[in-house]
Amino acid sequence: MARPLVAEINLAALRHNYQLALSQSATASALAVVKADAYGHGAVKVALNLADLAPAFAVASIEEAEALVAAGITQPITLLEGFFDASELPIIFARSYQPLIHSQWQLDELTNYLAKHKLPAASLNVWLKVDTGMHRLGFPLEQAAHAYKQLNSLTAINLITLTSHFACADDLTNQATPKQLEQLKSLQQQLNCPISIANSPATLGWPAAQEGYLRPGIMLYGASPFAAGHNLGDQLKTVMTLKSQLISVRDLPAGESVGYGARFTTKKPTKIGVVACGYGDGYPRQAKDGTPLLVNGIKCHLAGRVSMDMLMVDLTNNPSAQVGDEVILWGENLSVNEVAGYCDTISYTLLTCLLPRVKRQYINDLTQVKE
Ligand SMILES: Cc1ncc(COP(=O)(O)O)c(C=O)c1O
Missing domain, CATH: 3.20.20.10 (Alanine racemase)
Structure with missing residues (x-):
């Protein structure tokens, strides 16, 4: 795999x-x-x-x-x-x-x-x-x-x-x-x-x-291109969905910190997931605690500093989440604009900074359609 x-x-x-x-x-x-x-x-x-x-x-x-x-x-x-x-x-x-x-x-x-x-x-x-x-x-x-x-x-x-x-x-x-x-x-x-x-x-x-x-x-x-809702802007359809999976899940008691610099500390017993995606893929390291991610379609939040190849997610909102579950970093049902707002940047940088090691998987590709 x-x-x-x-x-x-x-x-x-x-x-x-x-x-x-x-x-x-x-x-x-x-x-x-x-x-x-x-x-x-x-x-x-x-x-x-x-x-x-x-x-x-x-x-x-x-x-x-x-x-x-x-x-x-x-x-x-x-x-x-x-x-x-x-x-x-x-x-x-x-x-x-x-x-x-x-x-x-x-x-x-x-x-x-x-x-x-x-x-x-x-x-x-x-x-x-x-x-x-x-x-x-x-x-x-x-x-x-x-x-x-x-x-x-x-x-x-x-x-x-x-x-x-x-x-x-x-x-x-x-x-x-x-x-x-x-x-x-x-x-x-x-x-x-x-x-x-x-x-x-x-x-x-x-x-x-x-x-x-x-x-x-x-x-x-x-x-x-607009920060607020807009009649035409809201008719745009999402093109890129950046997705990965949970590769590890652990339960932490209250008072434990997560990731580099111990930026995030659990306030209560908390389930923490690890997602295979990091700044070495272009996901912004400046993403704040609370940046949204969808775990099996449920909105959860970034916990701790983004590492090179991984990031951690607070699974409080999705207690049944397990290894192998899909995680959407941005895209369908989670706008890149919303994520960019938590990273003090704009959609343009998130999209253009995605690095080549992230495989692009094309769907509805006219160049693949056979007669
Ligand atoms: C000269 C010029 N025209 C058009 C565009 C497209 O702008 P936008 O992505 O905001 O539509 C750009 C983007 O930077 C540009 O530099």
């Missing part, structure tokens, strides 16, 4: 979530963000299972794009950080990857490259990133029109999509979002080109931003 920890990934739920994103787009254009190994879900499986729905994908690097192409993905792929070095330009042109151009140094490298290499006219679509307030990547608003003109003057460049990223779209009352949107739209009117700005929270919660290419990420994986 193998170590029982697996991440079960429901690809039918992924497709449902993608379709929910798509249904928010007036133009039915939503590229699927599959960077960071599709937020820990396996980029190749995810992309192949969205291949008949998504018109395009977005990743963070050429390496991530190359893995998709090697698996047979033929849709356009956007590189969300553009290129890191001019040496990447030959492959970008060869594969028609669509780089974001976010800085003057990239624009200069691209211009130099095209001065030295004769490439067919209108052979590459690019995205021009504009800083509308996030202050991470992008040309300052007042320089964006000039950057656009420089890009547009390069004959090898075809379509230029104006893009920006929201800093606060998950807060539905934050007025920074309409301000960012207004800035991008006024630039769009001036330059008359397509735009892309909506991440998951904007796709679900800011109708005015549902224009051009939507760029949903986290929502595809079934985690609501």
